[in-house]
Amino acid sequence: MPDYALMKRCLYDGKAADxxxxxxxxxxxGRPAGEVLAEGLIAGMRVVGxxxxxxxxxxxxxxxxxxxxKAGMAVLKPLLGAQGAGVKPAGVLxxxxxxxxxxxIGKNLVCMMAEGAGFEVHDxxxxxxxxxxxAATERYRPDVIGMSAMLTTTMPYMKVVIDGYRERxxxxxxxxxxxxxxxxxxxxxxxxDGYAPDASGAVDLFLRxxxxxxxxxxAA
Amino acid sequence: MxxxxxxxxxxxxxxxxxxERVLAIQRRYVEAGADCVTTNTFxxxxxxxxxxxxxxxxRDVNQAGVRIAREAxxxxxxxxxGDIGPLGALLEPYGELPEAEARAxxxxxxxxxVEAGADxxxxxxxxxxxxxxxxIEAARAAGAASIIASLAYGLSADGTFYVTMMGVRPGRAAxxxxxxxxxxxxxNCGTGVDMKAxxxxxxxxxxxxDLPVMGQPNAGTPVLDHGQVRYRxxxxxxxxxxxxxxxxxxxxxxxxxxxxxxxxxxxxxAVDEFRRQGHGR
Numbered sequence: 001m002p003d004y005a006l007m008k009r010c011l012y013d014g015k016a017a018d019x020x021x022x023x024x025x026x027x028x029x030g031r032p033a034g035e036v037l038a039e040g041l042i043a044g045m046r047v048v049g050x051x052x053x054x055x056x057x058x059x060x061x062x063x064x065x066x067x068x069x070k071a072g073m074a075v076l077k078p079l080l081g082a083q084g085a086g087v088k089p090a091g092v093l094x095x096x097x098x099x100x101x102x103x104x105i106g107k108n109l110v111c112m113m114a115e116g117a118g119f120e121v122h123d124x125x126x127x128x129x130x131x132x133x134x135a136a137t138e139r140y141r142p143d144v145i146g147m148s149a150m151l152t153t154t155m156p157y158m159k160v161v162i163d164g165y166r167e168r169x170x171x172x173x174x175x176x177x178x179x180x181x182x183x184x185x186x187x188x189x190x191x192x193d194g195y196a197p198d199a200s201g202a203v204d205l206f207l208r209x210x211x212x213x214x215x216x217x218x219a220a
Numbered sequence: 221m222x223x224x225x226x227x228x229x230x231x232x233x234x235x236x237x238x239x240e241r242v243l244a245i246q247r248r249y250v251e252a253g254a255d256c257v258t259t260n261t262f263x264x265x266x267x268x269x270x271x272x273x274x275x276x277x278x279r280d281v282n283q284a285g286v287r288i289a290r291e292a293x294x295x296x297x298x299x300x301x302g303d304i305g306p307l308g309a310l311l312e313p314y315g316e317l318p319e320a321e322a323r324a325x326x327x328x329x330x331x332x333x334v335e336a337g338a339d340x341x342x343x344x345x346x347x348x349x350x351x352x353x354x355x356i357e358a359a360r361a362a363g364a365a366s367i368i369a370s371l372a373y374g375l376s377a378d379g380t381f382y383v384t385m386m387g388v389r390p391g392r393a394a395x396x397x398x399x400x401x402x403x404x405x406x407x408n409c410g411t412g413v414d415m416k417a418x419x420x421x422x423x424x425x426x427x428x429x430d431l432p433v434m435g436q437p438n439a440g441t442p443v444l445d446h447g448q449v450r451y452r453x454x455x456x457x458x459x460x461x462x463x464x465x466x467x468x469x470x471x472x473x474x475x476x477x478x479x480x481x482x483x484x485x486x487x488x489x490a491v492d493e494f495r496r497q498g499h500g501r
């Protein structure tokens with residue numbers, strides 16, 4: 001049995017080379033890629049997310065841990081997609097900062113943490129119009145859209161996107177919002193499916209919105 | 221925004237394209253009683269301007285910003301604060317912004333502001349000590365006569381302390397900016413940080429530095445009102461906590477997001493009243 005506790009510790013401490021090595025060793029022992037992902041990487045990121053939420057860790061530590069997670073993920077990725085691997089992502093997530101807004105530090109953090117929770121993440125970047133969100137939705141068929149805005153002046157555009165989705169028959173796609181000026185009340189007012197105050201909460205929200213994907217529950 | 225800036229548009233480039241509108245806005249704050257006018261250059265570093273396709277305009281935008289603020293002050297005795305905001309990216313090794321690139325961008329903006337005659341530079345809304353330190357060094361290299369270093373805090377999850385998103389607490393920040401050679405330790409903006417919270421943070425600063433302290437909170441937290449985003453704290457509500465901030469030891473007090481000339485006027489009255497009662501200088 002691989003030492004998942006050690007792998008989680010190394011991930012928490014941001015030791016990318018160690019996480020990569022332990023991932024390879026676990027595979028060499030014959031453990032399935034899905035198990036290594038769930039018991040090692042995702043479980044490790046969950047601890048990071050919890051501590052981030054409670055002011056034990058801050059953005060720098062989370063970013064370093066996410067980099068370690070990615071080092072392990074790079075080893076697993078070719079195997080996870082393979083036929084018969086039996087591993088499905090927790091869900092497909094489409095992320096973007098809304099039109100007119102060029103802020104992306106928080107959004108990028110959410111992308112990394114969502115990946116660490118087993119989501120297939122497609123990051124559109126900043127300054128995204130409703131047309132761009134819709135085109136990417138047709139292309140990637142996401143379960144959840146995560147929209148970000150940093151300014152009180154750009155957050156109203158979130159409603160434009162939500163209304164656009166409802167009007168064009170994409171009402172089944174869940175839409176979550178976040179960013180400094182947004183709030184739970186605002187999310188409710190514009191008809192979003194959810195709001196999270198931080199990156200860790202965003203991942204919890206995405207998991208709730210997809211009804212907890214198979215990978216998300218595996219290590220619970 | 222009320223003057224017609226499109227959502228998310230590059231407000232700093234208005235220094236060149238609509239200087240009369242920027243001037244009109246800043247004049248209202250001077251008329252309301254402000255002693256310091258901060259230049260409209262928060263996002264006028266090369267890195268931020270590049271996001272709007274204006275990377276080549278750093279000098280022009282910053283120098284115009286100083287000219288406009290000076291004109292807004294007019295005959296009033298006051299100071300032009302050359303504004304430097306965050307670079308909008310995280311420094312290596314956490315993010316992907318190389319230190320040398322950040323340093324170059326900060327030095328370029330700082331020297332443009334100083335050359336145009338800013339009385340002081342205000343480095344604000346910072347969250348990491350690394351970027352704050354680089355900006356202070358850039359301001360010193362540019363020969364700034366006075367350097368204000370201001371950080372943005374948020375309330376912790378359990379509501380018991382204030383900290384920046386990068387994990388910096390007020391006491392540590394105050395000691396750090398003093399050690400790096402800033403002349404004023406400040407705090408501005410932030411989440412869940414109103415005028416009352418400023419008083420608490422100023423007290424933390426006071427325990428760690430003898431530098432003058434400056435506080436510029438938001439007018440409360442934004443709420444949605446009929447589809448429009450509004451900050452709900454009235455000028456009177458905001459100004460009510462000003463005496464506490466001054467008593468805590470702040471030497472400069474102002475306001476950030478959501479505030480209006482009416483907030484500045486209310487703060488002015490509160491400061492004057494505080495002095496009349498024999499406090500302060």
